[in-house]
Amino acid sequence: MSGRVIVITSGKGGVGKTTASANIGTALAKLGNKVVMIDTDLGLRNLDLLLGLENRIVYTIVDVVEERCKLKQALVKDKKNPNLCLLAAAQTRDKSAVTEEQLKEICEKLKEDYDYILVDCPAGIEQGFQNAVAGATEAIVVTTPEMSAVRDADRIIGLLEAKEEIESYRLLLNRVRPNLIKSKDMMSVEDVVEILSADLIGIIPEDTGIITSTNKGEPIVNDEKSLAGRAYTNVAKRILGEEVEFINLEEETSVVAKVKKFFKGLMVKEK
Amino acid sequence: MRDNIFTELYNKLLGFFRQAEEEESAKDVACNRLRVVLMQDRTNLTPQLLEKMRGELVELLSKYLEMDKDALELNLEQEGDQMALMLSIPVIRAKDEEEIEKALAEEESKETELESTEQETTEESQEESQEKSGEESQEESEEIIEDSIKENIIEDNLEKDKTIKKVKKFPDKEICGECRECELSDDIECEKKNPKKKE
Numbered sequence: 190m191s192g193r194v195i196v197i198t199s200g201k202g203g204v205g206k207t208t209a210s211a212n213i214g215t216a217l218a219k220l221g222n223k224v225v226m227i228d229t230d231l232g233l234r235n236l237d238l239l240l241g242l243e244n245r246i247v248y249t250i251v252d253v254v255e256e257r258c259k260l261k262q263a264l265v266k267d268k269k270n271p272n273l274c275l276l277a278a279a280q281t282r283d284k285s286a287v288t289e290e291q292l293k294e295i296c297e298k299l300k301e302d303y304d305y306i307l308v309d310c311p312a313g314i315e316q317g318f319q320n321a322v323a324g325a326t327e328a329i330v331v332t333t334p335e336m337s338a339v340r341d342a343d344r345i346i347g348l349l350e351a352k353e354e355i356e357s358y359r360l361l362l363n364r365v366r367p368n369l370i371k372s373k374d375m376m377s378v379e380d381v382v383e384i385l386s387a388d389l390i391g392i393i394p395e396d397t398g399i400i401t402s403t404n405k406g407e408p409i410v411n412d413e414k415s416l417a418g419r420a421y422t423n424v425a426k427r428i429l430g431e432e433v434e435f436i437n438l439e440e441e442t443s444v445v446a447k448v449k450k451f452f453k454g455l456m457v458k459e460k
Numbered sequence: 461m462r463d464n465i466f467t468e469l470y471n472k473l474l475g476f477f478r479q480a481e482e483e484e485s486a487k488d489v490a491c492n493r494l495r496v497v498l499m500q501d502r503t504n505l506t507p508q509l510l511e512k513m514r515g516e517l518v519e520l521l522s523k524y525l526e527m528d529k530d531a532l533e534l535n536l537e538q539e540g541d542q543m544a545l546m547l548s549i550p551v552i553r554a555k556d557e558e559e560i561e562k563a564l565a566e567e568e569s570k571e572t573e574l575e576s577t578e579q580e581t582t583e584e585s586q587e588e589s590q591e592k593s594g595e596e597s598q599e600e601s602e603e604i605i606e607d608s609i610k611e612n613i614i615e616d617n618l619e620k621d622k623t624i625k626k627v628k629k630f631p632d633k634e635i636c637g638e639c640r641e642c643e644l645s646d647d648i649e650c651e652k653k654n655p656k657k658k659e
Contacts, residue, residue: 336490336497343498373485380491384498 192223192300195307195428196325197361200341202312203365204333208399210309210396212238212418213329215408216425217260220275222304225264227295228312229321231286234278241268241406242275251286253295259299269411282403284316291321296324305428314348322349328358329390332366334376344386359390361424367397367438391424393417394438416441485574501541510534517547523563526552 197210210226218224227250237243248263248455253276260276267273276295279286292308298305310321322328328349332342342360349355362378369375376384378392398418402409409418410425416436423433440446486498500506505513514534520529535546555563 336494339494340497340501343501347502370487373487376487376490376494380487384491384494 190301190304192303193327194296194300194325195305195327195329196310196322196355197307197329197331198310198318198321198345199312199331199338200314200345201332201338203384204331204338205393205399206312206331207235207239207329208403209331209361209363209393209421209424210236210307212408212421213411213425213428214305214307215240215267215270216272216410216422217305217307218267218270218429219296220420220425220429222272223428224273224305224307225276225303226274226301226307226309227292227299228278228309229292230309230316231278231317232280232283233272233311234280234392236309236389237265237275237277238406239403239408240275242277243406246275246277249277250295251282254287254291260295260314283310284320287320289320292320293324314344318345318348319441322352322355326354326356328355329361329389330358331361331363332381332385333363334370334378334381336376339376339381339384346385346387358387359392360385361393362389363393364439365392365397367441371439389435391420392425392435392438393420393424394436394441495537501575505536524555524560526548526555528552530644609637 196435197206197213199206207228207230214226224391226236226240228234229250230236231251237246237259239390242265245265247265248258250263252258253260255261263276264274265277267275293432296308297307308321308323308325330342330345330349332338346358349358362381365378366375366398370415378389382389394416396409396415398409398412402412408421409415410421412418416438420436423436426433439449514532517534518527518532520531522529531550533546533548537544537546
């Protein structure tokens with residue numbers, strides 16, 4: 190088996206890299222693939238929290254590199270899905286604890302047993318970014334329709350294009366707010382795509398469900414009703430090569446749809 | 461009184477709609493600002509440099525066309541993978557042949573003037589140096605000669621370095637380092653000589 194190594198990066202912090210990693214990874218596993226997620230944000234690990242695995246971590250990637258344990262020992266299995274596991278970052282060390290070569294080696298080893306290796310990249314364009322990108326051949330650039338995030342994404346795209354190992358990259362537009370786009374207060378999906386001239390892999394609407402799902406430590410893709418969850422499942426399908434149409438957010442988040450949802454919710458409660 | 465109220469209301473309403481029309485939406489502002497910033501990020505062209513480029517282009521083009529210099533727009537645009545320089549200039553009128561020739565001739569004369577002034581300045585400086593006491597000028601000239609010799613030597617060294625590198629890359633098989641003459645003489649003798657020398 191030779192898995193695909195996909196790095197999830199953004200440049201700017203707080204645009205949803207880790208949330209995207211957790212959800213895309215979970216969605217890919219739910220679709221029947223063997224997935225391993227690597228958190229490379231040494232010192233600021235959070236992927237374990239989003240997956241609800243923070244209490245199960247015994248060994249980290251630094252322990253693997255420094256040969257205190259075997260690679261397989263450090264992989265933490267997901268609570269629900271046995272196809273999914275996590276290689277956590279060390280919380281007590283900094284970015285220099287792992288080198289590009291070491292990450293490459295880990296990715297090569299994991300490729301043998303897994304279909305997908307998702308690398309959650311730290312923010313910034315320094316060594317942490319270079320390390321995370323080292324083993325990958327594909328990239329997902331997460332951005333939001335905000336100026337600073339788009340500018341940083343452009344920088345990242347420039348850096349990715351300069352890397353020979355990266356064969357392709359696609360854009361994940363996160364935290365899209367259809368109402369603001371409609372009132373022309375926010376850049377539209379088309380605007381961002383045109384400015385960055387990159388292919389899209391997904392459009393994720395701003396969803397308050399993300400906050401609750403993070404608090405519970407359960408990725409939102411597990412909630413099949415949520416719009417963001419469905420959008421993430423679609424991203425996973427596109428990674429698998431399926432052609433899935435983008436969700437029409439304007440329709441889904443219109444007032445009528447919300448009223449319908451509200452009444453549906455009432456009906457369920459009464460039952 | 462009534463009239464006043466109505467006219468005020470009318471004006472306010474009008475003002476409201478005009479504002480709505482004139483104000484650029486936040487999204488458009490963001491897009492435009494981003495485009496400019498990204499072009500700078502991607503090309504390393506600062507606004508000052510762009511302005512300089514604009515000025516030079518205006519100067520160049522105004523020889524051939526009469527145009528609205530203030531309305532000249534210079535933008536870098538990204539279309540797919542390719543970056544394009546978009547130049548939009550409102551042309552007021554095409555110049556006649558005579559005018560173009562005149563402008564070109566003017567420029568030529570300017571260039572020759574510049575050259576001549578440069579020559580003059582150099583001549584002047586030479587004269588000045590000649591005016592200085594003879595010993596000083598001699599010393600200076602000697603220094604210059606020395607410098608030039610040094611440069612030559614350095615160049616020679618560089619050339620030697622190159623040849624040495626070449627030799628290192630493609631070492632001749634049977635040539636012993638010490639006797640260069642053996643290249644000309646018989647190889648067999650040289651091979652016989654070599655081990656003896658080593659011994």
